[in-house]
Amino acid sequence: MGDAGAPWDAAEALPRSGEVGGARVDHLVVLGLVQPGARVLDIGCGDGTLLALLRDRRGVDGRGIELSREGVNACLARGLSVIQGDADTDLANYPDGAFDVVVLSQTIQATRNPRIVLEHLLRIGRQVIISFPNFGHWRVRAELAFRGRMPVTAMLPEAWYETPNIHHCTIRDFVGLCRLVGAHIEKATALDARGHRMRFSMPWWVWNLIGAQGVFLLRRE
Amino acid sequence: MDTSPDSCLDTRTDPGVLRETAREPSQALDPKSPVARFGADAPLPMDSGVMLAPFQIAYQTAGRLNADRSNAVLICHALTGDQHFAHTHPVTGKPGWWETLVGPGKPVDTDRFFVVCSNVIGSCMGSTGPASLNPETGRPYGLDFPLVTIRDMVRAQAMLLDHLGIGDLFLCIGGSMGGMQVLQWAALYPERVFAAMPIATGARHSAQNIAFHEVGRQAIMADPAWADGRYLEAGTRPAKGLGVARMGAHITYLSEAALHRKFGRRFQAGSAPTFSFNADFQIESYLRHQGLSFVERFDANAYLYLTRAMDYFDLAEDHGGVLANAFRGTKTRFCAMSFTSDWLFPTADSRAIVHALNAASAPVAFVEVESDKGHDAFLLDEPAMFSAAKGFIDAAARARGL
Numbered sequence: 088m089g090d091a092g093a094p095w096d097a098a099e100a101l102p103r104s105g106e107v108g109g110a111r112v113d114h115l116v117v118l119g120l121v122q123p124g125a126r127v128l129d130i131g132c133g134d135g136t137l138l139a140l141l142r143d144r145r146g147v148d149g150r151g152i153e154l155s156r157e158g159v160n161a162c163l164a165r166g167l168s169v170i171q172g173d174a175d176t177d178l179a180n181y182p183d184g185a186f187d188v189v190v191l192s193q194t195i196q197a198t199r200n201p202r203i204v205l206e207h208l209l210r211i212g213r214q215v216i217i218s219f220p221n222f223g224h225w226r227v228r229a230e231l232a233f234r235g236r237m238p239v240t241a242m243l244p245e246a247w248y249e250t251p252n253i254h255h256c257t258i259r260d261f262v263g264l265c266r267l268v269g270a271h272i273e274k275a276t277a278l279d280a281r282g283h284r285m286r287f288s289m290p291w292w293v294w295n296l297i298g299a300q301g302v303f304l305l306r307r308e
Numbered sequence: 309m310d311t312s313p314d315s316c317l318d319t320r321t322d323p324g325v326l327r328e329t330a331r332e333p334s335q336a337l338d339p340k341s342p343v344a345r346f347g348a349d350a351p352l353p354m355d356s357g358v359m360l361a362p363f364q365i366a367y368q369t370a371g372r373l374n375a376d377r378s379n380a381v382l383i384c385h386a387l388t389g390d391q392h393f394a395h396t397h398p399v400t401g402k403p404g405w406w407e408t409l410v411g412p413g414k415p416v417d418t419d420r421f422f423v424v425c426s427n428v429i430g431s432c433m434g435s436t437g438p439a440s441l442n443p444e445t446g447r448p449y450g451l452d453f454p455l456v457t458i459r460d461m462v463r464a465q466a467m468l469l470d471h472l473g474i475g476d477l478f479l480c481i482g483g484s485m486g487g488m489q490v491l492q493w494a495a496l497y498p499e500r501v502f503a504a505m506p507i508a509t510g511a512r513h514s515a516q517n518i519a520f521h522e523v524g525r526q527a528i529m530a531d532p533a534w535a536d537g538r539y540l541e542a543g544t545r546p547a548k549g550l551g552v553a554r555m556g557a558h559i560t561y562l563s564e565a566a567l568h569r570k571f572g573r574r575f576q577a578g579s580a581p582t583f584s585f586n587a588d589f590q591i592e593s594y595l596r597h598q599g600l601s602f603v604e605r606f607d608a609n610a611y612l613y614l615t616r617a618m619d620y621f622d623l624a625e626d627h628g629g630v631l632a633n634a635f636r637g638t639k640t641r642f643c644a645m646s647f648t649s650d651w652l653f654p655t656a657d658s659r660a661i662v663h664a665l666n667a668a669s670a671p672v673a674f675v676e677v678e679s680d681k682g683h684d685a686f687l688l689d690e691p692a693m694f695s696a697a698k699g700f701i702d703a704a705a706r707a708r709g710l
Contacts, residue, residue, distance in 0.1 A: 126669075150671070159675050160696050166703030168641065170662050170674035180663035 112282040114140055116302050117190055117216050120274070121145055125187035128152070128212065130174050131194035135162035138169070150186075152177055175199045178207035186212045193300070195219050197251040206268050208305075215270070215305040221277065223257030223295040241280045242299050258294055258301040265305060274304040336607060337441070339366040339427070339434025340398035341391055344471045352429065352464050358454035362443065365468045366434025367426035370394045370410070371418035373474070379710050380474045381416055382465060383425040384482030384489035386687075387614050388554075388606055390433040393425040394418065399605040408689055415698040420710060421478065428489075429464040430456035430614055432607035439540065439607040449609075451537040456613050458485070458621045462492045466500070476500040478708055479701060483507040483686035484653065485614070488621050491661065494642070495623060495634040503704040505697065507645045508686045510657030511631050511664065512622035517652060520560050521615040524553030528608045537609055550608040551599030558598045563649040563682035567591060624664075631664035641707075642672040643700040645686075645693060652683040673700060 110118075114137045121127060123145045129138050132151030135158070141147040151169035153159050162169035170177070174191065175198050189212030191204070196219050198204045208215045220242035221227075230238035237247040245251070256264070258277065265272055277285050277298025285298060294301075344365045346352065351361035368391040373380060383393050383406065390397075394404035394411055410416040410423060427435035430453070438453040445452075469477070480493045480501050487509025494504045513521075528534055531549030535542040559567075571591040575581070587593040627633035642665055646658035655676050665672035675696040679685040686693065 150666075156675060156678070156692065156696075159673070160692075160699055163643065163673055163675070163696055163699035164703060166707060168671040168673050170666075170672060171676050172659075172662075172674070177659075180659075180666065182667050185666070185669065 110140055111136070112284065113192060113218055113278060113300070113302065116218075116276070116278070116284065117141070117192070118144060120214075120216055120304055121147060121188050123147070126150075126185070127188045127190060128181070128186040129190045129192070130178070130208075131192060132162065132167075132169055133158050135165045135167045135169060137190065137192065138162070138167050139165050142167075147188075174204050174207075178204065178211065181207070181211045183210050184213060188212055188214045188216060191215070191217045193218055193220065196254050196256065198254065201254050201256075202264060202268060205264060205270065209268065209270055209307040213306070214273070216302070217305065218278075218300055218302040219256065219261065220252070220300050221258050221295065221298050222255040223259060224280075224299050225296050226280075228296075240299075258298060259291070261301060261303065262291075265303070269308045270305040271308045272303055273306055276302050278302060335398060335434055335605075336432045336437065336439035336610075339391075341366050341368050341395070341427075341434060343367075343434055344468050346467060346471075350467065352460065352467065354454050354460045354463075355457040356454045360429075360436065360454060363429065363436035363464070364434070364440075365426050365429070365436075365464055367391050367424060367468060368393065368395050369422065369424050371420070371422045373422040373472075374710075377474060378476075378478060378708060379421045380469070380477050381421045381423045381479040381481065382469070382477050382493070383410065383416070383423060384461075384465075384480065384486035384493075385425060385428065386482070386484040386486050387557075387618065388602070388611070389486065390431065391425045391427045392433075394423070397605075400601070405687060408687070409694065409697065415694050415701055416479070416481065417701075420705065422474075424469070424472065424474070426465055426468050428456075428461040428485075428614070430461070430610060430617060432610035435464070437607070438537070438609035438613055448538075448540040450540070451609065453609070453613065455620075456617045458488045458492045458617055459496060459626075461617070462489055462496055465489070465493075466497060469500075476502060478710065479503045479505065479704065481505040481507070482509075484509055484683065485618050487653075488618065488623075491623055491634075492621075494638060494640050495627070498635075498638045498640055501640045502708055503641045503643070503701070505643045505645065505700065506658075506661060507693075508647055508650050508653050508658075508683055509661075510653050511624060511634075511661050513618050513620075514657070517560075518619045520557065520652075521619055524557055525612050525615060527552040527556070528612060531608075534608060537612075539608070545603065546608045547603040550603045550606065550611060551596075553611060554602040554606075555595040555599045558595060560652045561682055561684040563651065563680055565649060565680040566682055569680070570594075631660065632667035635665055635668040635670050638668060638670045640670065641704060642670060643696070644672065644674045645696065646674075646676050647679045647681070647683070647685040647690075647693075648676060649680045650683040650685065 127147045127149045129151045138149040159171045189208045227238040277294045280299040348361045351359035393406040412419045427433040430437045432439045438449045442449045482490045487506035490506040528549035531546035533544040534546035574590045576593045624631035644658045646655040662674045677692045
């Protein structure tokens with residue numbers, strides 16, 4: 088990623104199409120990054136779709152944290168070990184290096200303190216997979232620039248007064264945070280609005296303009 | 309803790325004062341349930357150093373043990389609970405105390421699982437306790453009974469399971485003091501517990517909880533009828549003291565919101581105060597009824613012993629001050645549960661358990677159930693608790709091939 092010195096979109100294992108067994112592409116991106124048998128913590132794991140996928144296809148020892156009781160119940164019914172909690176308060180209690188991989192999917196922008204959350208992720212996991220909506224996407228910029236309104240897009244569907252997303256960032260902003268907290272970017276890619284991986288290598292500023300979400304594989308430096 | 313708080317709104321009992329009764333707690337000596345007897349060759353090693361022998365454990369079961377003996381569930385009861393989890397209570401005539409959760413088609417499904425629940429050692433419903441006869445003297449033990457710990461209860465349960473030919477448990481489940489036993493089971497016999505559900509509980513009793521228990525004990529011991537614990541021989545019963553202890557404790561099992569919803573400031577009869585210390589308010593009448601009905605079925609000394617057992621419980625302290633050490637290397641899968649309005653064992657207590665299990669890399673799930681019913685919610689009709697429990701138990705059963 089240019090000035091971060093990291094390979095942008097160098098992940099050969101990433102799936103190139105969105106239609107694999109009906110699974111979400113961002114989940115398949117994660118699947119491609121996780122080694123078989125790894126210990127994985129999925130923060131904000133929802134109904135456990137990703138954890139179940141990782142367990143069934145990669146044989147991982149998966150754990151989860153989820154805010155909603157409905158989500159936790161769905162996970163329990165899948166036989167997943169998920170605790171009701173949230174990223175802002177519960178990560179502090181996990182020991183260093185407890186997991187091979189920690190996944191934070193589409194959640195960091197909704198935390199109260201993204202920097203502390205990211206530092207915990209890097210402390211708890213050997214590797215961190217993190218995805219977030221890119222506030223630098225051209226649609227977002229256009230909404231602000233030409234309509235003068237807070238953007239409502241496929242990735243950011245809620246109006247400003249009810250969105251849980253309180254800490255928006257662009258792909259470039261996130262790279263800056265990685266540098267600040269000493270995170271080494273091993274791999275990075277961008278997905279388009281439909282969740283499909285973007286096919287061509289391009290300069291970073293293009294990704295920051297046309298990527299609807301960023302997906303990063305990080306490691307503590 | 310084991311009588312439904314919803315059942316007593318219509319009571320018109322106005323005792324004014326709690327009356328005394330000299331009725332023997334016959335269930336202590338001759339319980340209406342199966343009993344496993346352990347002789348001098350099988351003493352119970354207790355934390356106090358005493359080898360208790362002979363002793364007996366009264367228990368109830370439901371469902372059938374399968375050919376592999378792999379479908380056994382142990383239910384651990386709370387402070388004033390008993391073995392009659394799905395059976396009509398022999399004294400009160402009320403249905404089993406956990407029929408909301410346990411039964412055919414329920415989350416703890418007696419069509420699929422063999423469910424066992426035993427009266428804890430030190431209690432008064434048929435397992436050996438202070439109301440039992442001391443074989444050395446032929447008199448009730450009273451305060452000569454050795455102090456009991458949660459671990460003693462669990463050891464006695466393990467001996468009962470041996471007696472029943474059950475090696476390991478598919479599930480160990482319980483709330484409050486029952487949850488303490490579940491945690492102790494997982495720490496003491498990890499290889500014998502496949503899945504564990506500690507509900508509305510903590511890995512230690514808080515200072516506030518010890519304080520409430522001490523008030524209850526002092527109420528009992530301040531009653532002259534307690535007779536230094538020798539009331540059974542004296543032909544009296546410390547009904548006033550035990551009733552007051554129960555009244556105080558019962559408040560801790562509810563919540564401000566539940567009390568307000570059910571009673572508010574409503575008067576018991578008519579609308580005006582009587583300008584006396586009669587039970588003017590419905591809440592007063594309710595509490596007096598709770599105290600009265602409790603002394604009918606519970607032994608005062610057993611109440612002293614079991615509250616003490618909870619006070620002494622501190623699982624971290626038993627493992628070098630680090631709770632995670634209690635679960636190091638465990639393969640048991642856990643599901644902890646708490647209730648939002650429980651201030652006796654608040655969610656923070658459950659979270660401490662979950663954090664320790666996380667630190668020990670144990671598979672753990674945790675659900676905080678939204679409820680305004682306070683600590684007693686775990687005994688009541690809480691669909692959110694049932695759905696979470698069913699999900700966890702069914703998934704565990706699949707993993708065990710049941």
